[in-house]
Amino acid sequence: MSPFWVTFDDVLPATSETTSTVTVDGLRLRVAHTRPAGIDRPRVVVVLHGWGASIDAVGSILAGLRDKVELVALDLPGFGESDMVPAAWSNADYARLVLRLADQLGIERFALVGHSRGAAISLVLASDPATSGRIERMVLTGAAGIKPRRRPSYYAKVGMAKAGRVAGAVGGPPGKRVQQKIRARAASADWLAAPEALRGTLRNVLAEDLSPRLPQVDAPTLLIWGPDDEDTPLWMAERMEREIPGAGLVVLRGGGHFAYAERAGEFNVIAAHFLAPPASAPTR
Known part of the structure; x- marks a missing residue:
């Protein structure tokens, strides 16, 4: 139709x-x-x-x-x-x-x-x-x-986000600050606006x-x-x-x-x- x-x-x-x-x-x-x-x-x-x-x-x-x-x-x-x-x-x-x-x-x-x-x-x-x-x-x-159809820039942001998680996990307070800076650059508006309690849900529904x-x-x-x-x-x-x-x-x-x-x-x-x-x- x-x-x-x-x-x-x-x-x-x-x-x-x-x-x-x-x-x-x-x-x-x-x-x-x-x-x-x-x-x-x-x-x-x-x-x-x-x-x-x-x-x-x-x-x-x-x-x-x-x-x-x-x-x-x-x-x-x-x-x-x-x-x-x-x-x-x-x-x-x-x-x-x-x-x-x-x-x-x-x-x-x-x-x-x-x-x-x-x-x-x-x-x-x-x-x-x-x-x-x-x-x-x-x-x-x-x-x-x-x-969605992903552009190369999307995968670059995914790589940045993963690097930020590693920094936040092993780098102590300085690593957490690096993670926050990377999030601000790489994360989507929905992710940044979501409270921490909802981010796991957002990750789940976007992955499906x-x-x-x-x-x-x-x-x-x-x-x-x-x-x-x-x-x-x-x-x-x-x-x-x-x-x-x-x-x-x-x-x-x-x-x-x-x-x-x-x-x-x-x-x-x-x-x-x-x-x-x-x-x-x-x-x-």
Whole structure:
């Protein structure tokens, strides 16, 4: 299927959500849960934000879909107002937590909207035979999980980082200072911004290549992408479209990695059309 390009001028404003604290497996999670009025048996949609973000970052999605589907959004552990992860987590650990939250809320089957790292978690859920039957359909935008094409400068930075770790381990206080200087030059913005307790998790999720999972995805999937995305370039979306069975791709002109917010009007119209079941009609 070839991608098609759309452009709208209307943009829906983000609105605040009423949130509560839910404890899952000992972790306190900030959760927003809304249900549309006047719709019989609305589809439940779980919205997963990207790395370093929170419920607030996906506010435009919640505002655009709240009248059409039942929405559950959460601050993933380590972000926003939720508890820190207790160890170095993987994408699968986050996926298990999402399922446990759904169990606690009494939700058996649901759809997913995932951005960036939240989309990688969605891919794990929809490709695992043990859990994919619970995923009705999925919208991915700026999805992480495919190994990027590396330039020589990347490997030079990796070498610098390894040298810095050695200096920090054996060089005492002077070595630690050298390590910090190297980190400042070689580390990514996400690494530098992450608290120490999250860096093991960041290392785990960045090292995982989800490409082998793509053909195993067992849910109707729509990819909505910005052509100017520099973090997860369009070629990644095109590969996902080819390898996820039956996937479709929509490209939003002028959008980058946060196309869902930059082009909120068209994103929400397209996502709602894909996510809202035909039976979601107003009741008398």
